[in-house]
Amino acid sequence: MLRVLLIEDEEPALDQLRRFTLQYAPDATIVGECQQVSEAADFLRHNPAPDLILSDIELLDGNVFGLFDQVAVSSPIIFITAYDAFVVQAFEQNGIGYVLKPVQYAQFAAAMQKFERLRQSFQGAALRQLAATMGAAPAASYKQRLVSKTRQGLYLLEVATLHYFQLRHGVTHAVDGQGRAYVLNETLSQLETQLDPAQFFRLNRAEIVQLAAIERLEPYFNDTLTAHLRGTPPTALTSSTHRTPELRRWLGLK
Incomplete structure (x- = not known):
């Protein structure tokens, strides 16, 4: 039996989703x-995860992507919206389908068929994996690339080429070894969970650094550490006082 959660703030559209x-x-x-x-x-906090979510994007109290900052969402989502500007963000957040309003049943059915194919494929893979591992814990999966959306288009950023992430005027930027900065939608807290903790470290409230980018460290004021990074132009980032002990442990220092 298929269990579906509907997220839609317009009654006619909600009725159509229900009927479809x-x-x-x-x-x-x-x-x-x-x-x-x-x-x-609130629903996702207090109920079992549905098999599928059908969701509009612009809701009464804001953008649905704010949901991912409030609660863990494990269900696949088919986004149904009047806007085509959120495609990349949708597929970064559990999206398996993107249907534009006004919705025709044929479009809806095609998205549902894709969901069924993915579901069957996943279930088969899960069973094979279970048989192969016999209860072994799955390896953590971390992001290998990020997307920066600009007026010129979408930039696909390989995580391995990024030296650090920095909060500038409330906006997250990814910076590569040549000093080029790219705006990201993710917060630093989100990136902390998405990046490999063996390679990336949160230096302070505004910066995350990649281990491979650090050329040298030197003591700084109040027992903090300044990390001098490889690349051009020269960059130095300083750990906060309360993060410095963890940084020393992360680097294997006493």
Whole structure:
């Protein structure tokens, strides 16, 4: 049985999603209907994860991507929206489909068919993996690339080429070895969970550094450390007082 959560703030559109869902899968169960990000977050905190989420993007209390800052979302999502500007962000956040309004049933059914194919493929792979590992813990998966959206287009950034991440005027920037800075949608806290902790370290509230980019370290005021980075132009980043002990342990220093 398919368990579906609907997130939509316009009643006619919500009714259409309900009808299309049951038309496509008559035995499906609509486990919840939310009109706001806060409602969806509350539902996901207190209920089992649905098999699928059908979600609008612009809701009564803001953008649905704020949901991912409030609660862990493990369910695949088909985004259904009147805007085409969120495609990249959608597929970075559990998105498996992107349907533009006004929605035609054929478009909806195609997205649902994609979900079914992915679901069957995943279930088969999961069973094979379970048989192969016999309970071994899966290896953590960290981001290998990030996306920077600019007026000129989308830049695909290989994480290995990025020397550090820095908060500038409230906006996260990724900086490479040539000093080129790229704006990111992610917060530094989000990046902390997405990047390999064996390679990246949070120096302070505003900066994350890559281990391979550090050329040398030197003591600084109040027992902190300044990391001098390779590349051009020369860059120096300083750890905060409360992060310095952890930095020393991370680098294998006493």
